[in-house]
Structures are given as structure tokens and as C-alpha cells.
Amino acid sequence: MVIDASRSLTTMRTGNCCFGNGDFVARMQVIVAGSARLDQARDIAKVQQRSEGKTLRQYVAEAATREEAMWLAHARSGLTMTQIGEELGLSTARVSQLIKRYQQGRGT
Secondary structure (H helix, E strand, O other): OEEOOOOOHHHHHHOOOOEEOHHHHHHHHHHHHHOOOHHHHHHHHHHHOOOOOOOHHHHHHHOOOHHHHHHHHHHHHOOOHHHHHHHHOOOHHHHHHHHHHHHHHHOO
């Protein structure tokens, strides 16, 4: 088995190693090199998993608490904590703390 971390584009892009024989490593390099927008593709897949397309304002209007609204917007609409924080005038770290607190209260 060959561990070829020096030639692997996967290693350079994600910090992971590509294990396998030389042919396997070469095939994986072609796949990774052919996907110039690999990171963007991951983001698209993440957003496609979200079922609702509501805005943060809609969640704030409907939710019982601000923390619930932030959690719903993040979990269901795919809004990032940075986006939520910018809209509410909070830091990303504070949004993260409030979402975590809400999740712990729900038992999730």
C-alpha cells in the first residue's frame, strides 16, 4: 500500500490523506482536480438538506424565544451563525452560545 501525501490534491485541499496504491492515488487526484468547485459543491449539498426557506425575521416572529428563532433559522434554513449574528447585531460566538443553550434546554 502506498501513502502518497506529497502528491495528493486531497491532502492539500482538506488536510486528509489518500491511502491506496499508486493507481488509486492517481484516480483520486483526477477526481479532485476535476472538481475545481469542490468546496462550493459541499456548501450546496448542505443547503439542499434544509427543508425550509424562511427568513430570520419570520422565525423571530413565530418562535417563542429569540434563541429558538436563531436555532430554527440555523437548523432549518441553513443560515450561518455569522449571518444570524449580523442581522441581530450579535457576534458569531454569542449566537453559537445562545443556540447551544437552546439545544441543551431541548435535550438535543
